[in-house]
Amino acid sequence: MSRHSRFHSALIAAIGLSIPAGSAPAAPVAGAPAELKIAVVAFLSGPASGPFGIPSRNAADVWIEKINREGGIGGVKVVPVFTDEAGPADKVVTEFRRLALDEKVSAVMGYISSANCLAVPPVADELKVLTIESDCGTDRVFEEAKHPYVFRTHAHTVIDGVGAARYVLSIHPEVKTIAGINQDYAWGRDSWEVFQRSMRKLKPDVQVVDALWPKLFAGEYSAEISKLLVEKPTVVFTSFWGGDLVTFAGQAKARGLFEESVVVVNNTGSDIKDIAPGVLIGSRGPHGIVSPDMEKNPLRKEFIALYRQKYGLAKNDYIAHGAYHFVQALQGLRAAYEKAIKAAGRWPTTEQVAAAFEGLEFDSPSGHIAMAIGGGHQAIEPAGYAILKFDPALGVNVFSEVRMFPAKCVNPPDGMKSLDWIDRGFPGAQC
Amino acid sequence: MRLLLVVALDGLTYASWLFLVSAGLTFTYGVLRVLNLAHGNLYALGAYLGATLVLRYAATGSMPALAYGLLFIAAVVVGLVVGPVIERVFLRRVYSRDEEVQLLLTFSISLILEDVVKLTWGVNPIFADMPYSYLGRVRLGGINYAWYPFLLTAIALAVGGLLWLVVTRTRLGKVLASVIADREVSLTLGINVPRVYTLAFTAGAVLAALGGALTAPMFSLAPGVGAEVLVTSFAVIAIGGLGSIGGAALGSIVVGLARSAAVYFFPELDLFAIYLIMALVLLFRPQGFFGEIEVRRI
Numbered sequence: 001m002s003r004h005s006r007f008h009s010a011l012i013a014a015i016g017l018s019i020p021a022g023s024a025p026a027a028p029v030a031g032a033p034a035e036l037k038i039a040v041v042a043f044l045s046g047p048a049s050g051p052f053g054i055p056s057r058n059a060a061d062v063w064i065e066k067i068n069r070e071g072g073i074g075g076v077k078v079v080p081v082f083t084d085e086a087g088p089a090d091k092v093v094t095e096f097r098r099l100a101l102d103e104k105v106s107a108v109m110g111y112i113s114s115a116n117c118l119a120v121p122p123v124a125d126e127l128k129v130l131t132i133e134s135d136c137g138t139d140r141v142f143e144e145a146k147h148p149y150v151f152r153t154h155a156h157t158v159i160d161g162v163g164a165a166r167y168v169l170s171i172h173p174e175v176k177t178i179a180g181i182n183q184d185y186a187w188g189r190d191s192w193e194v195f196q197r198s199m200r201k202l203k204p205d206v207q208v209v210d211a212l213w214p215k216l217f218a219g220e221y222s223a224e225i226s227k228l229l230v231e232k233p234t235v236v237f238t239s240f241w242g243g244d245l246v247t248f249a250g251q252a253k254a255r256g257l258f259e260e261s262v263v264v265v266n267n268t269g270s271d272i273k274d275i276a277p278g279v280l281i282g283s284r285g286p287h288g289i290v291s292p293d294m295e296k297n298p299l300r301k302e303f304i305a306l307y308r309q310k311y312g313l314a315k316n317d318y319i320a321h322g323a324y325h326f327v328q329a330l331q332g333l334r335a336a337y338e339k340a341i342k343a344a345g346r347w348p349t350t351e352q353v354a355a356a357f358e359g360l361e362f363d364s365p366s367g368h369i370a371m372a373i374g375g376g377h378q379a380i381e382p383a384g385y386a387i388l389k390f391d392p393a394l395g396v397n398v399f400s401e402v403r404m405f406p407a408k409c410v411n412p413p414d415g416m417k418s419l420d421w422i423d424r425g426f427p428g429a430q431c
Numbered sequence: 432m433r434l435l436l437v438v439a440l441d442g443l444t445y446a447s448w449l450f451l452v453s454a455g456l457t458f459t460y461g462v463l464r465v466l467n468l469a470h471g472n473l474y475a476l477g478a479y480l481g482a483t484l485v486l487r488y489a490a491t492g493s494m495p496a497l498a499y500g501l502l503f504i505a506a507v508v509v510g511l512v513v514g515p516v517i518e519r520v521f522l523r524r525v526y527s528r529d530e531e532v533q534l535l536l537t538f539s540i541s542l543i544l545e546d547v548v549k550l551t552w553g554v555n556p557i558f559a560d561m562p563y564s565y566l567g568r569v570r571l572g573g574i575n576y577a578w579y580p581f582l583l584t585a586i587a588l589a590v591g592g593l594l595w596l597v598v599t600r601t602r603l604g605k606v607l608a609s610v611i612a613d614r615e616v617s618l619t620l621g622i623n624v625p626r627v628y629t630l631a632f633t634a635g636a637v638l639a640a641l642g643g644a645l646t647a648p649m650f651s652l653a654p655g656v657g658a659e660v661l662v663t664s665f666a667v668i669a670i671g672g673l674g675s676i677g678g679a680a681l682g683s684i685v686v687g688l689a690r691s692a693a694v695y696f697f698p699e700l701d702l703f704a705i706y707l708i709m710a711l712v713l714l715f716r717p718q719g720f721f722g723e724i725e726v727r728r729i
Contacts (some may be wrong), residue, residue: 047654243656246651250562
């Protein structure tokens with residue numbers, strides 16, 4: 001055997017060993033296609049690409065490789081078609097049609113922008129394409145309409161706002177006044193609405209003193225910070241993300257805003273290294289901030305290891321929540337196909353996969369996911385919150401005072417609109 | 432009274448930043464009559480290079496005060512390297528073509544430079560805030576202000592003053608005025624018009640990169656940062672009048688104060704303030720405050 005072929009044999013053996021026991025590649029079931037083409041849509045350009053888009057795409061890449069190493073889905077190899085989400089919603093919808101009609105993908109997963117998550121479902125239903133929305137926040141997707149072909153495998157933003165309110169009151173029960181500074185678009189508006197309504201319901205004497213609406217990617221917040229310094233609210237809530245969050249945090253720190261008010265951010269990722277200690281932060285579910293038992297989750301460990309191996313990850317860095325969400329989407333898709341194959345005894349139709357997806361439960365790096373609301377199309381997740389604390393030994397910010405609010409504490413019950421649930425005093429909440 | 436002081440201070444500092452980021456765009460248009468859609472990318476290159484130099488310098492633990500000089504060096508390097516290349520290799524071919532062709536060309540350059548930034552610096556946010564925080568705070572109107580925006584005000588005044596001096600008090604200014612007034616006549620007078628164009632575009636590129644470099648300590652940099660600035664700059668110079676430095680200054684002040692007042696008194700209008708002002712000004716003066724109505728030659 002030549003050195004070259006010995007090397008190849010060793011490589012194949014190593015790959016074989018890396019496949020977990022019991023997951024040897026299965027033979028494709030009857031009627032299976034040669035490959036399962038899946039579109040993966042994320043921001044590959046523009047300001048949302050750094051904090052969300054690229055990590056999400058990378059996560060999908062390593063997880064699809066893992067699925068294929070384990071025999072694919074129903075014995076069929078998964079082939080991703082990576083697509084840029086950048087651009088206005090009408091361009092994104094046109095791109096969806098292209099993926100469905102020209103690329104002939106079996107499923108589309110992705111969408112980070114709430115605007116796109118609202119624009120795509122009607123087209124997905126029209127073209128009968130299985131679609132898994134993978135990171136957007138708006139709670140309106142399944143609360144305003146039914147979409148038989150569309151699923152969302154992560155929780156909507158209500159968990160972030162309700163979680164933030166519950167956490168703020170657990171740490172600062174004396175809060176008197178609140179103010180918001182949020183980007184002027186769907187995510188900012190929805191986030192503030194949920195938080196301020198939750199605060200007023202949980203503590204009726206709380207006063208809203210201000211709501212500021214800078215432009216998305218404004219970058220210059222002198223006037224907003226001045227106004228907050230003049231008003232001195234007990235709590236300042238923001239749903240800023242990525243560059244805007246880091247910029248705001250830098251300008252606010254330099255001017256002493258964190259000394260005057262408690263600041264709470266409802267979504268963070270690897271940017272916590274750039275935020276002042278003392279800030280209250282959430283991570284859009286149990287992703288960056290996790291409970292001790294979640295840290296032991298083997299899928300979570302495997303995901304972090306695979307991501308680090310292929311795309312690099314600093315020792316104390318966190319992977320963006322969007323990346324975890326994309327893996328959840330793939331886990332959901334895989335579980336739905338496997339359930340549908342089992343039920344049909346052969347390769348399932350899109351309708352059979354959609355039927356299997358409804359109310360599905362599956363495991364993910366972020367724990368057990370249940371498609372519990374939105375008629376079985378919308379997942380619920382717990383909400384993790386913590387206070388940033390600088391660890392001099394590690395030289396980075398770490399989480400302190402971690403609290404994980406159970407999924408049924410921060411999500412409305414099935415069939416009830418989120419804002420109605422909040423206004424009615426969170427009926428059925430199990431905290 | 433205190434509130435008015437705070438509104439004025441915030442408006443003034445924002446106006447300073449607006450002027451710094453839009454001066455290059457209006458200067459380039461004033462001389463070359465080309466609306467440079469790659470202006471935001473020159474800004475981004477200056478910002479990224481400035482941030483990189485500052486971060487590397489800060490890691491050495493050397494004298495923080497010298498970091499401010501690095502921001503100017505970054506701007507000059509970007510302007511002197513990229514400016515002449517764009518003008519000599521690309522723009523020179525389209526001066527006599529329709530505006531649409533010029534816009535398409537600069538837009539193409541913009542897309543290329545956007546990817547150059549991504550290939551060079553990646554997509555993760557970069558933030559070099561040391562020059563911003565190092566200057567500390569000052570208490571005005573009962574609240575804390577960072578000193579850095581006031582430094583930008585001083586630099587904006589210096590840049591505006593320098594441009595005014597060059598245009599009105601130097602031989603180069605007279606040459607520029609001649610070229611702006613009539614390119615053909617300037618050629619017959621022996622003025623090296625192509626050289627003037629290269630010089631003017633390079634100066635505009637340095638100004639754009641300077642706006643970026645000076646912004647780097649205030650903003651976290653991410654892909655697409657230039658596009659945002661381009662839109663804002665367009666609004667400012669449309670209000671002031673395309674090609675007018677004085678117009679850019681006045682436009683910046685009007686927009687700065689309007690936005691600051693909106694944040695205080697009508698926060699819902701924050702997003703809309705700049706465009707509301709632009710619409711009102713253009714409704715009554717389509718050419719902007721100091722713009723001139725151009726006679727189309729046929």
